[in-house]
Amino acid sequence: MITxxxxxxxxxxxxxxxxxxxxxxxxxxxxxxxxxxxQKFEEKA
Numbered sequence: 001m002i003t004x005x006x007x008x009x010x011x012x013x014x015x016x017x018x019x020x021x022x023x024x025x026x027x028x029x030x031x032x033x034x035x036x037x038x039q040k041f042e043e044k045a
């Protein structure tokens with residue numbers, strides 16, 4: 001039987017995992033956009 005405390009800990013852990021994945025994804029997306037911006041800038045120069 002899962003107690004209320006265990007359930008909340010599991011939910012919190014899952015939530016934190018999703019948040020960290022979103023954060024990593026956001027950072028990678030920013031880095032990718034930064035690289036493409038630099039490439040466009042170098043092509044113009």
